[in-house]
Amino acid sequence: MDLLSEAVVAGAAPAELERTRLPDDYVAAHIRAEDAGMFTGVSDKDVRKSLRVGRVPMPEPAPDEVLVAVMASAINYNTVWSAMFEPVPTFRFLEQYARQGGWAGRHDLPHQVVGSDGAGVVVRAGSGVRHWRVGDHVVISPAQVDDQEPASHADAMLGSEQRAWGFETNFGGLAHYTLVRASQLIPKPAHLTWEEAACNTLCAGTAYRMLVSDRGARIKQGDVVLIWGAAGGLGSYAVQFVRNGGGIAVGVVGSPEKARAVEALGCDLVIDRREIGLDGDGDTTPERAIEIGKRLGRIVRAEVGEDPHVVFEHVGQATFGVSVFVVRRGGAVVTCGSSTGHLHRFDNRYLWMKLKRVIGSHVANLQEQWECNRLIAMGRIMPALSALYPLSEVPEAARLVQRNRHIGKVGVLCLAPGPGLGVTDPALRDRIGEDRLNPLLPFGQAQASID
Incomplete structure (x- = not known):
């Protein structure tokens, strides 16, 4: 560990951090441009081979x-995409960005440091940074x-020019250090x-924009919200936002x-996708989507009494046609991704003739991120952490997510020497209660041990 990292871990004062020399290099999870063709013709694009x-x-x-200085990070599916070099190698994004010239040119390198989550300590601030100082504890908007x-x-x-940090830019969060714009910083919740x-x-920010923000579905009390992948990273926050907002x-x-994990989050109704005949992640024809949608609709109506007002969609090709069919007349499908494929097929009659809406949503702006972080800092939204890996085992952690063997979020310790560190408001933590803070951790540990 370099001297600056040692000072950060030891809790050195800001003045000492500023005096300590930056290292010439640092440890990071990364992919290399020379590997971009390694999975050509390969069915199992195992990210452990490229990360x-x-x-x-x-x-x-x-x-x-x-x-x-990154104390901890987490795995997101965009890191899996980067490591699979799909749908296109992310080095194309870096090349395009670098064409702007100036500071953007730094991003076009033969390697890309990946990762779009992070919490840590500011160790350097540029001359134009006004609201942040060395020593601040922060989390990072992607x-x-x-x-x-x-x-x-x-x-x-x-x-x-909006870009996903650590996916469409270099210097991401799965590392000992990361480089971000000051407009990406948010205060770390102290508890x-x-x-x-x-x-x-x-x-959490993505789910907040999709469901709560006026740029998303704007859910209200009593809304029935269908959440695909409710035990995953996005879904576990979506369940909490729906419950907090008085929805179903x-x-x-x-x-x-995974059903037991989602029930622990307070989900009103949990459906195993095999109950509705959705037993794979391949393409779903419009005809099959209607069949699955009818089964799903019958279950929801029998248990809840009515069709969904909103469908929280990020699975994509395998579920999108079902989402369009099953949402009620005048309802909305809000989508932020397509983990099973981005080419969606659906019967458009059920969209236009029943006045349904499709809302595209991507990450969250800084105001939405701050509003979301406020709820987390107040103890109203709980972390979705389910498993924890050291930085050296990022390839294994990403493989867990690639195979959908995870629950909630898979965390990564970067500079933090162990779990349980970084709390600066233990009183609030005690008031919330340790048993409430990590509702998915027992389920995630059990799930990971199955693989």
């Missing part, structure tokens, strides 16, 4: 950027935006450990163990 953990050069911060774009001042997610804080931002959460999961 590497080793030393990479330290980048220089731009005036509007901060360097964060949305890198351009504050000089006009669209960003209406909604930063509409800007054409959470590093690993608990690190697992929230991408999935209907979760679809893939195993009895």
Whole structure:
């Protein structure tokens, strides 16, 4: 461990952190451009073969950027995409970004440090950074935006230069250090450990925008919300937002163990996808989607009394046609991704003739992230942490997510020497209660041991 890392781990004062020299390189989980064709013609694109953990050069911060010593991070599906080099190698994103010139040129390298979650300590702040200081404890929004774009001042997610940090940019969070814009920083919830804080931002912020924000479904009391993949990272936060907002959460999961985990989150109705004949992740024809949708609709109506007002959709090809069919007349399907494939087929008659809506949603703007973080900091939303790996085992952690063997979020310890560190408000933690803070951890440990 370098001297600066040692100082961070020891809890050194800001002045000492500023005096301590930056290392020339650091440890990071990364992929390499030379491997981009390694899975051509291979059916099982095992990310353990493409993800590497080793030393990479330290980048220089731009005036509007901060360097964060990462105490903990987490695995998201975009890291799986990066490591599979699908749907396109993410090195294309880095090349396109670098064409802007100037500071953007640093991102086009023969390696990419991946990861879009993180919690840590600010160790350097550029000359243009006004609201953050060395020593601040932060979590990181995954949305890198351009504050000089006009669209960003209406909604930063509409800007054409908006990028997913650690996926469409370099220097991501699965590392000892990460480079981010100051406009990505959010105060770390003081009652959470590093690993608990690190697992929230991408999935919780995305679910908040999809369901709560006025740019999403704007759920209200009594709304029936169908949540695909309710035991996953996105779904586990979606269940909590629906319950907090007075809605009725209907979760679809893939195993009895995942059903028990979602019930622990307070889901009103949990359905095993095999009950409705959805037993795979392949393409679902429009005709089969209607059959599955009829079965699903009958179960929901029998248990809840009515059809879903909103469908929380991120699975994509395997479920999207079912979502369009099953949501009620005038209802909304809100989608943020397509983990089973992005080419969706559905019967459009059920969309236009029943006045349904499809809402596209992507990550969250900084205001939405702060509003979401406020709920987490108040103890109203709980971390979805289910398993924890050291940085050296990122390939195994990503493989767990790739095979959908995980529950909630899979955390990664980076500079933090062990779990349970980073709490600066133990009184609030005691008031909330340890038993409430990690509702998915027992289920995630059991799930991971099955593989």
